[in-house]
Amino acid sequence: MTTTPLTDGFGRAFHYLRLSVEDACNFRCLYCLPGGYHRAEELPPLTVDEIRRLARAFAGMGLWKIRLTGGEPTVRADIAAIAEAVARVPGIRKVSLSTNGYRLVELAAPLRRAGVSSVNVSVDSLDAARFARITGQDKLKAVWAGVERCLELGLETKINVVLMKDLNDQELGRFFELAKKLPLSVRFIELMPTGENSNLFAKSHLSGTVVVERLLSEKWTEKPRPEGGGPARLFGSLDSLGSVGVIAPYSKDFCATCNRLRVTSRGGLRLCLFAEADFSLRHLLQSDDQTPELQRTVRDLIGKKEVSHYLPEGKIGNVKHFAMMGG
Ligand code: SAM
Numbered sequence: 001m002t003t004t005p006l007t008d009g010f011g012r013a014f015h016y017l018r019l020s021v022e023d024a025c026n027f028r029c030l031y032c033l034p035g036g037y038h039r040a041e042e043l044p045p046l047t048v049d050e051i052r053r054l055a056r057a058f059a060g061m062g063l064w065k066i067r068l069t070g071g072e073p074t075v076r077a078d079i080a081a082i083a084e085a086v087a088r089v090p091g092i093r094k095v096s097l098s099t100n101g102y103r104l105v106e107l108a109a110p111l112r113r114a115g116v117s118s119v120n121v122s123v124d125s126l127d128a129a130r131f132a133r134i135t136g137q138d139k140l141k142a143v144w145a146g147v148e149r150c151l152e153l154g155l156e157t158k159i160n161v162v163l164m165k166d167l168n169d170q171e172l173g174r175f176f177e178l179a180k181k182l183p184l185s186v187r188f189i190e191l192m193p194t195g196e197n198s199n200l201f202a203k204s205h206l207s208g209t210v211v212v213e214r215l216l217s218e219k220w221t222e223k224p225r226p227e228g229g230g231p232a233r234l235f236g237s238l239d240s241l242g243s244v245g246v247i248a249p250y251s252k253d254f255c256a257t258c259n260r261l262r263v264t265s266r267g268g269l270r271l272c273l274f275a276e277a278d279f280s281l282r283h284l285l286q287s288d289d290q291t292p293e294l295q296r297t298v299r300d301l302i303g304k305k306e307v308s309h310y311l312p313e314g315k316i317g318n319v320k321h322f323a324m325m326g327g
Pocket residue numbers: 025031032069070071072073098099100120121122160161162189190191192193194197321322323326327
């Protein structure tokens with residue numbers, strides 16, 4: 001098995017895979033699945049064996065971090081088995097999960113035992129009524145109990161907040177207080193446009209600089225990016241146990257630090273969140289002896305990765321919503 005790192009023509013090395021294991025979701029977030037989930041695919045999602053082969057092939061090319069995402073990954077009954085299969089692959093040093101948190105109370109401990117060390121939970125509001133309005137589910141209490149369970153178990157815990165004008169930007173102070181009081185990272189993500197959220201995007205998109213300016217005015221200071229960290233700018237303060245991050249895809253140089261690839265729940269390689277298409281790898285996940293061919297195919301496809309997502313130019317590729325491929 002080769003260990004030459006995966007790099008593209010722009011000198012970027014890819015050590016991080018965001019793997020969607022399920023495109024279905026039980027929430028109806030305004031920015032993602034406002035009309036709820038409708039199955040568009042006939043094929044079932046990748047099996048545990050297919051996922052194991054995929055992880056092994058990527059680990060053989062220097063990739064060491066895998067995030068399990070969706071849709072909602074925890075709607076799969078075998079999510080702990082998936083996590084364990086991935087965590088056992090030689091070379092994989094970190095397995096993370098992105099979740100809406102509705103099953104975290106019961107799942108946090110089994111996922112930790114399976115090898116998950118870090119959990120990102122979407123919590124777009126700390127107000128129950130607003131949370132229900134944004135997500136279509138009155139489940140803040142259950143989700144928050146899941147966050148507390150992760151903290152008790154010592155899991156690295158991040159709260160993802162999609163920043164939206166008039167929907168949750170009035171809560172910046174409450175989120176900052178949370179990051180002071182608890183050892184977790186609150187990360188504000190700029191709302192991104194998709195095929196299905198253009199009205200909301202036009203009304204509610206707010207630049208992450210609003211958060212950065214407020215943090216700086218409240219004496220938070222910017223921290224260096226951790227190894228393998230994403231594009232978030234991170235801030236800490238002397239009296240905080242946690243940190244605040246800002247993910248601003250419209251900012252200059254956002255793509256220059258790109259270190260990630262995506263695979264959809266049906267095995268499609270996505271070279272960029274806003275790509276025009278996926279490249280199916282599933283036919284190369286059917287037996288262990290296909291690994292070399294799978295690796296050659298991925299290396300060839302990386303050559304097609306573009307230098308930028310071209311979001312500021314108005315390009316959003318074929319993205320209907322992020323539940324398609326994990327955000
Ligand atoms: N269901 C899980 C969750 O909500 O965390 C995992 C999948 S979700 C697609 C992954 C992340 O993408 C979440 O943090 C979600 O808030 C974010 N997201 C989805 N649509 C988005 C959009 N249009 N703009 C910015 N972030 C988005």
